Amino acid sequence: MRMDSKFAKWLMGIPKYVFLLFFVFISVGPMVWAFLSSFKTYAEINSSALSLPSSFNLKNYADAFKYAPIGKYFLNSIIIVGLSVLVTVTLVAMCAYVTARFRFAFKPVLILLISAALMLPAQAISQPLFTIFKVLDLYDTKLGLIIVYSAMGIPQAFFVMTSYYQTISMALEESAYIDGASFIQTFLHIILPLAKPGLATIAMLQFINTWNEFYFALMLTSGDTARTVPIALNYYLGTFANNYSALFAAVVMTVLPTILVFIILQRQVMESLTAGAVKG
Secondary structure, eight states: OHHHHHHHHHHHHHHHHHHHHHHHHHHHHHHHHHHHHTTSOHHHHHHOTTSOOSOOOSHHHHHHHHHSOHHHHHHHHHHHHHHHHHHHHHHHHHHHHHHHHOOOTTHHHHHHHHHHHHTOOGGGGHHHHHHHHHHTTOTTOHHHHHHHHHHHHHHHHHHHHHHHHTTSOHHHHHHHHHTTOOHHHHIIIIIHHHTHHHHHHHHHHHHHHHHTOOHHHHHTOOSSSSOOHHHHGGGGBOSSOBOHHHHHHHHHHHHHHHHHHHHHHHHHHHHHHHHGGGOO
């Protein structure tokens, strides 16, 4: 009887694992395919898209740097994305804390405006943004993209951090005030250390969103001065020839930083996502 119960339980669990394996396959499969294809020659890619490469060498990766200024674009991405992450995390860490802890005039209006920003499509602000950047001489500059990416990342990061601050007990702040700590001291020495998982989460989200952003990076730039890595992928696709071997190598190099950032910050992100579940 016990064996039948175990077998029935195992049998009922099969659909769950099949479902999970399916999503793992469609998530990881394209990355593995692109990685293997980055070592293939042009003839191997055309003959069979699913076959293994005949040899594993770095020739395609070297070609990726020859056909496009990917090194310069990588440096641009590091500067633009790094500073946008820094600006977003710094501003949101402060304003989300005040919003989560205090009541003040027009607080509902502020939250409503930030919520509305989440629903605003990029295409709706393209023309006015382009005109403003031309007038302010921010077109085709790193500063322009940093401003745009920071503004785009603040609404999402704001709600993530507001929710996370609410999981921190107010008794800690009250104890600090009783001991004579000021508002700034309490925020810097007590709240921020406890909020590291939340800050790591919004930093990771901002990094991934801005590193892979293509629309504004193309619309608000015209030369190599401020263009980022995703734009470099266009160099491998032309009217008369497509260098798929170098393209796959460039795709791998483009995606790899986001994977590494997630691996580095995954523990803090998991802590942030589960903080609300154990509150109270």
